[in-house]
Amino acid sequence: MATRYGIPPNYSGLFAMLEFYNPHTGTFFTPVGELGFALHEMFEISGLSFGELPYEEFVPASRELEILKNSAPEIYDTYWELMCHFQICAQITGKRASGVKQGQWAEYLFHNLWDKEAEVTRLAASTLEEITERINDATSHYTCEVEEDVFPAFTTFESFHYQAEVPISDMALFAGFLTLWLKRCVVPTRPVDAITVEVLYPAVLLAYG
Incomplete structure (x- = not known):
């Protein structure tokens, strides 16, 4: 009825439905049985816009990243930073x-979360000494001997750990917060207490509107 004819948003009804929500199954246990709602149905009921793109958690392939790098370099840079x-x-x-x-x-991105006496602060840049302690010579650099995916032979890759030398950007930190919001409040999936790598890309897209 809601999707065919539309209804005025009823937030009391929405909150009442959420009381029946089971995050382990992603469905609602109601007096008349177990129900599930698609995102477009939730849009009709809540009145909250979810944009024009379908919500999908995945890791973009190299070809997709190349296209993103050329068409939206700021999104590409933020995604790369957050992934590191x-x-x-x-x-x-x-x-x-x-x-x-x-x-x-959460504790990695924001310090002092559980200390009521201290101010919550953002992730600070790491020193080169701290980074060196996390990696060893075998993993600090890698050079491919043959062509790998979109990378030509003899491309040298630097460890993702060196990203920690640079202070985290506002957009990457915001996208990191959105990953927590998405998996804890909006689309919790099993395991319900974990952040998986597939959620980073939609979180970055959300950060850019």
């Missing part, structure tokens, strides 16, 4: 196969 920090956090905290725990990702 995600990998740094994963290595520091001991990444699980399913992702990084939400609390660990």
